[in-house]
Amino acid sequence: MWGEEKRGIHVNQAELLCKDGCGYYGNTAWQGYCSKCWRERIRKTETTKPENGLHGDRGFQLTFSKFEEKKSVEKGRRSSTMKRLFWGTPSPPRQAESSEGQEAALQAFQSLEPGDFPGFLKLLRKPTSQRLQSRCTAFLNTIEAYHDLPVEKxxxxxxxxxxxxxxxxxxxPEAQVLQMMEHIEKLIMTRLHKWVFCHDSCDDEQKDLTLQRRIKSLNWVTPQMLRVPFPKGGSDSDPYLPAITAIIEMDAKRAPQDKLICVSKCSQNVFQALALANSQPANADDFLSGLIYVVLRANPPRLHSNMNYITRFGLPHSLMAGETGYYFTNLSCTVAFIEKLDGPALNLTPEEFSSYMQGRRMPSRPAEGDSQRRAWENREQLDDLKKRQEKVDQGVRALQEQLEQWVRSVQEKVDEVTAQSALLENHLAESFEKSAGNARDQSVLVLRNDASHEAGPEETEC
Incomplete structure (x- = not known):
C-alpha cells in the first residue's frame, strides 16, 4: 500500500555523511560537515583572512608583517597565560611522583564498570586523582567566572x-578512554549547564519559539500524509507514544550524553513501532517519516536549544559516528524537514496545503475498522486534554491573581485599621489630658470656695 503511492519524504544515506567524504556523519548545524572537518574549515578561514588583505606596496607589506609578528607574539603570550590559568604551572621536580600516581589512577579507572558515574566521582576524590580533579575544578571555575563570553568561544x-x-x-584502551571522557563530559556540563544553555549571546530562544509555532501550525498533519506505517489490528494506544515520551524527556537532562540517550531511546522506539507495522525490516524513509510524526506529535520544549547544546558541548565521537551519531543526524534532518515542509512533501497541492495551514480545511478521519482510527481518536483526546490543561492553567493563574488581590486588599484594610487605631489612641490621650486638666481646675475652685467659707464668720465677727 505504501509503495504504490508517491513518497514525499526521502533521504539518501549519502546525504547524512560529511561533505568532505571523511566517513563521519555531518550535521546541518555545521553546514553538512562533521565537527572535525567543520572546525578545521573555520580555522583555515580565520588564518587566511589576514592574507587576503596583503595588497599594496612593499613598504606597507613589511610594516604589516612586523605588526602581524608582534600580534602573534602577544597572542602566544595570552594563550600561554590562559593555559597556565587552566592547567597550572608544570612542576618538573615532582615528575616521578606524578607518573606513579597517574599509573595508580589509571588502574583504578580501568576497574570501573561502564556507565558507573558515581564510582568515577569516588575515584576522582582519591589522592591519586588529585591532578585530574584540580584541572577539572580550575576549568569549571574559569568558565563560570567568564560566563559572559560568546557561546561559540x-x-x-x-x-x-x-x-x-x-x-x-x-x-x-580506546573503549575505556571514551567511557572516561563521557564521565568527564557529564561532570563538566552538569555544572556548566546553567551558564551555557540557551546563552544570551545567541538567538536560540527565538528559534525555539519559531519552531514551536511551526510545529503547532502543522497539528493537522496525519500519519497517512507522512506515510507512517501503523500496525494492523493493534491496540487502542498509539505505538509511537514511548518515542514521544522519550523525546520530551530530553529537555530535563543536563549532560549532552544524557540528552543523546533520550534521542537514541526515541529512535529505537520508532524502529520498534515500525517493526510491529511491517513484516519487513524498516528502511530509512520509514524511520524518517516515523521520527517526523513523533516530533510533530510531541512538539518537544526547547528542541532547537537542546540540539545546539549537544553540538556545541557534546563529545565529537558521539555525534560523528556510531548509533547515537546516526540518530542525532536523522533528528537534525527531521527538524530541517519540518521547517521547510510544503505541499508536495505531503502529496498535496499548494492550494490544499494553504487551506490546511489557514484552518479552512481539516483532514478526513480514517475509515471505521482501520487501526489508524484508534490513533486518530487518541490524538483527538490528546488535543482535548491539552485544551483542558490550558483552561486549567488559565484558571490557576486567575485564582492566583485573585488571591494576590485579596492579600493586597486585606493588607490595605489592616493598614487602614492600624492608622485609625493610632488616631483613636491620640484622640483618647488628648481627651484624657483635657479631662484631667478640667478635674484639676474644679478641685482648685472647690478648695478656694472652702477657704472662703471658713474665713467668712471671722470677718462677720469683726
Whole structure:
C-alpha cells in the first residue's frame, strides 16, 4: 500500500555523511560537515583572512608583517597565560611522583564498570586523582567566572579541554578512554549547564519559539500524509507514544550524553513501532517519516536549544559516528524537514496545503475498522486534554491573581485599621489630658470656695 503511492519524504544515506567524504556523519548545524572537518574549515578561514588583505606596496607589506609578528607574539603570550590559568604551572621536580600516581589512577579507572558515574566521582576524590580533579575544578571555575563570553568561544574552550584532558587516559584502551571522557563530559556540563544553555549571546530562544509555532501550525498533519506505517489490528494506544515520551524527556537532562540517550531511546522506539507495522525490516524513509510524526506529535520544549547544546558541548565521537551519531543526524534532518515542509512533501497541492495551514480545511478521519482510527481518536483526546490543561492553567493563574488581590486588599484594610487605631489612641490621650486638666481646675475652685467659707464668720465677727 505504501509503495504504490508517491513518497514525499526521502533521504539518501549519502546525504547524512560529511561533505568532505571523511566517513563521519555531518550535521546541518555545521553546514553538512562533521565537527572535525567543520572546525578545521573555520580555522583555515580565520588564518587566511589576514592574507587576503596583503595588497599594496612593499613598504606597507613589511610594516604589516612586523605588526602581524608582534600580534602573534602577544597572542602566544595570552594563550600561554590562559593555559597556565587552566592547567597550572608544570612542576618538573615532582615528575616521578606524578607518573606513579597517574599509573595508580589509571588502574583504578580501568576497574570501573561502564556507565558507573558515581564510582568515577569516588575515584576522582582519591589522592591519586588529585591532578585530574584540580584541572577539572580550575576549568569549571574559569568558565563560570567568564560566563559572559560568546557561546561559540565557550564551545571552543570546552572542546579544547576535552582534547587536553584525554591525554590523561592515554594508558587505557580506546573503549575505556571514551567511557572516561563521557564521565568527564557529564561532570563538566552538569555544572556548566546553567551558564551555557540557551546563552544570551545567541538567538536560540527565538528559534525555539519559531519552531514551536511551526510545529503547532502543522497539528493537522496525519500519519497517512507522512506515510507512517501503523500496525494492523493493534491496540487502542498509539505505538509511537514511548518515542514521544522519550523525546520530551530530553529537555530535563543536563549532560549532552544524557540528552543523546533520550534521542537514541526515541529512535529505537520508532524502529520498534515500525517493526510491529511491517513484516519487513524498516528502511530509512520509514524511520524518517516515523521520527517526523513523533516530533510533530510531541512538539518537544526547547528542541532547537537542546540540539545546539549537544553540538556545541557534546563529545565529537558521539555525534560523528556510531548509533547515537546516526540518530542525532536523522533528528537534525527531521527538524530541517519540518521547517521547510510544503505541499508536495505531503502529496498535496499548494492550494490544499494553504487551506490546511489557514484552518479552512481539516483532514478526513480514517475509515471505521482501520487501526489508524484508534490513533486518530487518541490524538483527538490528546488535543482535548491539552485544551483542558490550558483552561486549567488559565484558571490557576486567575485564582492566583485573585488571591494576590485579596492579600493586597486585606493588607490595605489592616493598614487602614492600624492608622485609625493610632488616631483613636491620640484622640483618647488628648481627651484624657483635657479631662484631667478640667478635674484639676474644679478641685482648685472647690478648695478656694472652702477657704472662703471658713474665713467668712471671722470677718462677720469683726
Amino acid at each position: 565557550q564551545s571552543d574552550l570546552v572542546q579544547d579541554f576535552y582534547q587536553n584532558i584525554a591525554v590523561h587516559f592515554n594508558g587505557l
